[in-house]
Amino acid sequence: MSTPLWxxxxxxxxxxxxxxxxxSHLGNNQSPALIGLSLIGAPGARVFDRTSPSFGTDGSAQxxxxxxxxxxxxxxxxxxxxxxxxxxxxxVGDLFERIDVEFGSGGLLGxxxxxxxxDVDAARTGATVDPVVPEPATVLLxxxxxxxxxxxARRRQLA
Amino acid sequence: xxxxSARLARRTLLAAAAALAPVALPAQTVTQxxxxxxxxxxxxxxxxxxxxxxxxxVVARFSNGASSPILSxxxxxxxxxx
Numbered sequence: 453m454s455t456p457l458w459x460x461x462x463x464x465x466x467x468x469x470x471x472x473x474x475x476s477h478l479g480n481n482q483s484p485a486l487i488g489l490s491l492i493g494a495p496g497a498r499v500f501d502r503t504s505p506s507f508g509t510d511g512s513a514q515x516x517x518x519x520x521x522x523x524x525x526x527x528x529x530x531x532x533x534x535x536x537x538x539x540x541x542x543x544v545g546d547l548f549e550r551i552d553v554e555f556g557s558g559g560l561l562g563x564x565x566x567x568x569x570x571d572v573d574a575a576r577t578g579a580t581v582d583p584v585v586p587e588p589a590t591v592l593l594x595x596x597x598x599x600x601x602x603x604x605a606r607r608r609q610l611a
Numbered sequence: 612x613x614x615x616s617a618r619l620a621r622r623t624l625l626a627a628a629a630a631l632a633p634v635a636l637p638a639q640t641v642t643q644x645x646x647x648x649x650x651x652x653x654x655x656x657x658x659x660x661x662x663x664x665x666x667x668x669v670v671a672r673f674s675n676g677a678s679s680p681i682l683s684x685x686x687x688x689x690x691x692x693x
Contacts, residue, residue, distance in 0.1 A: 457671075457673070457679070458671050458679065460669055460671075483673075484673040484674040484675035484677065485673065485674040486671055486672070486673055486674075487672055487673060487674050488670075488671070488672035488678075489669070489670070489671055489672070490668075490669070490670040490672075491667055491668075491669060492667065492668040492669070492670070493666060493667060493668075494666035494667070494668070495649060497666040498666035498667055502641075502643070517641045518639060518641055519639060519641075520638050520639055524638035524639070525638065525639075526638050527638075528638060528639040528640070529639070529640050529641075529642060530639055530640070530641050530642070531641075531642045531643065531644060532641070532642070532643040532644075533643065533644045533645070533646035533647075534645075534646035534647050534648065534649060535643075535645045535646065535648045536648070536649060536650075537648065537649075537650045538650070539650065543645075543648060545643075548643065548646075549646070549649065550646075556638075556639075558674075559674055572667060574666065
């Protein structure tokens with residue numbers, strides 16, 4: 453098994469709205485620079501939520517754009533792509549399937565690390581079915597109907 | 612008259628220095644493109660869920676043209692390294 457050249461981590465049980473991702477280049481000064489990173493959400497399960505439009509898609513919380521928190525590389529471009537819509541509604545423009553980051557300043561060199569924030573949201577796929585509670589009027593009508601049917605049956609029996 | 616000329620020269624110098632000063636570039640630029648739009652049917656919404664990042668795939672690219680294989684969805688957990 454080859455030695456990994458890089459690592460990406462985020463503290464467990466944290467909210468990516470504020471938690472910092474840490475990207476490290478585990479090589480040395482002879483290693484090729486890390487010049488790009490793509491984060492890809494599983495379709496239908498994970499999305500990247502941008503800052504604007506705020507709240508945006510129904511059911512989504514406030515998002516947070518890609519931003520360096522440490523070791524910033526000037527000239528970096530983070531492109532959000534594959535816009536996501538939910539159901540029949542047109543896309544609002546805050547949710548995307550992936551982020552492709554091209555690092556500036558020649559990229560992340562061997563032995564260096566950087567931190568960034570990029571909000572990921574998880575789709576709630578578990579369908580919730582509310583129990584159907586009959587309206588009082590429906591209950592009354594049903595009861596009257598059953599009583600009527602019972603009365604008719606009883607009359608027929610007596611006849 | 613000489614004092615006035617000196618003041619004018621100083622102002623001109625200051626303006627030139629300000630124009631030549633390096634402009635601080637933002638560290639990152641965020642862009643977006645529609646790409647291949649997709650629709651997620653049958654969802655009841657989204658929630659922030661930082662403790663379950665198993666649905667994220669990651670690709671790293673290097674200056675020599677190499678790129679790491681994508682990590683399959685479901686194999687990467689928060690707190691772990693990829």
